[in-house]
Every structure is written in structure tokens, then in C-alpha cells.
Amino acid sequence: MSELESRSVLVVSESSLSVDDLDASDGTVSVTVLTGPTEVFEKLTRSAYDCLVLPARVHDRSAVELAYGIRSLFPELPIVVAGSDPDSVAPRSDITVVAADSVLEDAVAGAVADRLEGDPPAVAGRPPSPMETLLLSIFTEMPHHFYAKDTEARHVLMGRGFNEPTDRIGLTDVEVGELQDDHGKAALQDELDVIEGRTDRIEVEEFLDLSAEYVETVKVPWRDSTGDIAGIVGLTQDITERKEREHAFQRQYERLVKTALVAAHEFRNELQIAHGRVERLEAGTDETAAIVDSLDRLESIVDTVVDLSTTDSRLAEQKPVWLSRLCREIWDALTEGDATLQIDSDARVVADQESASLLLQNLFENAIEHAGPDVTITVGATDDGFFVADDGPGIDADSPDRVFDAGYTTDEENTGLGLYVVQMVADDHDWTVSVSAGPDGGARFDIGNVDLH
Numbered sequence: 008m009s010e011l012e013s014r015s016v017l018v019v020s021e022s023s024l025s026v027d028d029l030d031a032s033d034g035t036v037s038v039t040v041l042t043g044p045t046e047v048f049e050k051l052t053r054s055a056y057d058c059l060v061l062p063a064r065v066h067d068r069s070a071v072e073l074a075y076g077i078r079s080l081f082p083e084l085p086i087v088v089a090g091s092d093p094d095s096v097a098p099r100s101d102i103t104v105v106a107a108d109s110v111l112e113d114a115v116a117g118a119v120a121d122r123l124e125g126d127p128p129a130v131a132g133r134p135p136s137p138m139e140t141l142l143l144s145i146f147t148e149m150p151h152h153f154y155a156k157d158t159e160a161r162h163v164l165m166g167r168g169f170n171e172p173t174d175r176i177g178l179t180d181v182e183v184g185e186l187q188d189d190h191g192k193a194a195l196q197d198e199l200d201v202i203e204g205r206t207d208r209i210e211v212e213e214f215l216d217l218s219a220e221y222v223e224t225v226k227v228p229w230r231d232s233t234g235d236i237a238g239i240v241g242l243t244q245d246i247t248e249r250k251e252r253e254h255a256f257q258r259q260y261e262r263l264v265k266t267a268l269v270a271a272h273e274f275r276n277e278l279q280i281a282h283g284r285v286e287r288l289e290a291g292t293d294e295t296a297a298i299v300d301s302l303d304r305l306e307s308i309v310d311t312v313v314d315l316s317t318t319d320s321r322l323a324e325q326k327p328v329w330l331s332r333l334c335r336e337i338w339d340a341l342t343e344g345d346a347t348l349q350i351d352s353d354a355r356v357v358a359d360q361e362s363a364s365l366l367l368q369n370l371f372e373n374a375i376e377h378a379g380p381d382v383t384i385t386v387g388a389t390d391d392g393f394f395v396a397d398d399g400p401g402i403d404a405d406s407p408d409r410v411f412d413a414g415y416t417t418d419e420e421n422t423g424l425g426l427y428v429v430q431m432v433a434d435d436h437d438w439t440v441s442v443s444a445g446p447d448g449g450a451r452f453d454i455g456n457v458d459l460h
Contacts, residue, residue: 016038020042051080153240
């Protein structure tokens, strides 16, 4: 590299390497060596470089994918990859791939010299602006997961919130192995909706088996200097603690609702008895009229209590939510025995999350009560909604739909209100709910007419 005029070159090598190894001791070229890709974006943003040299593979990934992401942010930066890699993505015309075993070979130096002919690159070859360093600090220092993707929804920049910043560069979410297939496809479609202008904002909560359990993701357009969409900018943050607090409040709310419904059921039974006895008294007297008026007022009060307890927050906000996230959130607080929850397939449903959680909780509790503490409950998506099935004894009723009637139960110790609440929540959403025999001999509840997002 001694033939080059005064230029700066950034070299990444996963093996031990010094500047002297690159024959840069005469000062004609300034060489900075990194032993890994972690600081690549910081170096390119905060310092001026005229060329970047990468080994064939970085962190067991093709360097061409990393180069792809770097070129999206530094489009004029010459990049030389030392070593063709048959497993990599097809090399791009603006990335030079040299058949070499390491960055030390003369062929690499020659390729760097060829790429440095002419004017220095406009972005990476100049000192950074305050805005560039500010944005880099947001991406690298904030505890949340910031990222940017190009018009093909490929990662071009990542923060350190959940991952090593270079682990996903050049990949879409569909190509990221840690994500479930259906979640990756849904995330990609969300981003394409933003990139292609079908929406200007995506906001969704998820349950992920990653470093964070519950996360909230917001994605908005990334616009270039002309105002055109250059990709998306996203923020994913860990909301596990917040969800646990919400979960505790939700459980308390559900207990109050159940208490109100049980009390109302008992009151109505007693009122029905009282009405029957009043009918035996002499009609038309002032005493009987007063008693009837009192009973009617009590019935009105009971109706008001039920209405307030079940509609205070009903359908306050309907938004997309992963079915698996709702199920796991309820399941973690509901079961202590040997019961098993299986997610057969996942979907995002548009629902009021508190009401939908109440529906699922009552279906789970119904299965545990009737099938026993070692029941296996399976949840999955259907063409127009989702189902909840168990491997218990099934529905013991002449007309299966009777199980949704208030007070219906085959166990004297139960209130018979759980499935009534399920029907009520379904009606509030304009969903349908039906019961049938499950594939494992138990009961299967199908929730239909659901808006799947």
C-alpha cells in the first residue's frame, strides 16, 4: 500500500494483525486495524476513511452482507473483500471481491490502490457532522434496540439493545434465524407497507423468546434528503416489567368482574324467588305494589353493577396483537400444575387486549376445571380467527351451545359464568364463538370473524 498518496484505510481482520503487517510504516497511507466488526460503524462515522477492507467472513457470516449494509449508509465508500466466498450472497458491482486468503496479500493492496484513484469519497472520507455523531450515539448508547433498514427491508444499522450491531447487517427479518418464521414474515410485510407508502407507522407488541420477553416495536419511514423513502427506522424496547404490572392489574380487574357476575347471578336467583312469593300475595294492595317496586329497583341495580363491571373499559382500544403473546401472558400467571400450553400456529388479531385476555383466560380456566390439572391446551390460528382446544372429556350437554348461557354448569361448585363471559366478549368484538369436539377427544372453541392483521 506504499504506492498510495496520503489516504486513510480501515481494515477489519479477525486474526491478530498490526499496522506493520500492512507495510504502512512509510506514512504514505494511514491504516487503522480492527480485530472485529463491532466498531466499524463508529469508526466510519467519527473518522475520515477512503477505503474499507474486510476478510471473507466476519463472525461466521459472509463479509459481502456486512459490506452491503455499510454501502447503504456510505454509498461512495470503496470496499474490498479479501476472499471470494461461495456461500455468500452474490457480490454487488460496487464491492470488490479479491481472490485472496487474507487481507495481507498483494492482490488486496492492489485492489485498494485501484479503488482509491480519483477524489476521496464524499461521506466516509470527511469529518462527521454533529448530527451524524448524535444519531450514532442514539443507536449505540441507548439501552433500547434501534435499527435502520433500506428499501428492501435489509438491516443497514443496528444498536446494541438486543444484538451485536453487525449480526443482522444485510439481512431481512425473514433471514434472521432467531425469529419465528411467521413473526419474521409479518415484520417484513409491516416494513414493506411503510416503505411502499401504504402506512406511515407500525406499532405492535410481541412475546419473543429472546433476551427480552415482551417487546414493543415502532417502525416509521426513513426519508432521504429529497423526502423520498429510503427505508425504515425502527425501535424495539423491552416492556417486560410494564407488562408484568399491567398483568397484575388485569388479574385484579378480572377478579372484580368475576365477583360482580357471581354476586349478580345469586341476587337474580333470590329476586326470582321473591317475585314468585309476591305473586301469591293479594294483588293490588299498597303493600304488594311497594314490594314489587323495591324488587324492580333491585333488579335495575344488579343490571347496572353488571354493566359497569363488564363495560367500563370494553373495547377501549383495538389494535394488532400476537395471539401467542396474549396466551403466554395469561398462562404464566394462571397455571402452577402440570398443565401444558401449545401454540400450534400464530396470528396477529385486532382486538381490545384486556377483553381478549379475559376471553382466553376463561377458556383456559374452563379447560383446567373440566379436564384436570394435567390438561394440554392447544391454541392456533384459523382462516378467520383462532381456536382453543383441550384433550379433556369434551362437552357434556344436550345442546353444546347451552354452555354459553349465564349460570349453566355441570358442576354445582362452579358459577357457570366463565363461558358466558367468553360469549359476551366475542359479541362485543362482533366475533362468532362455537364449540365442537376437539381432535383429541376434548372440547374445541372456535372464535371466528376476527380481523387478522
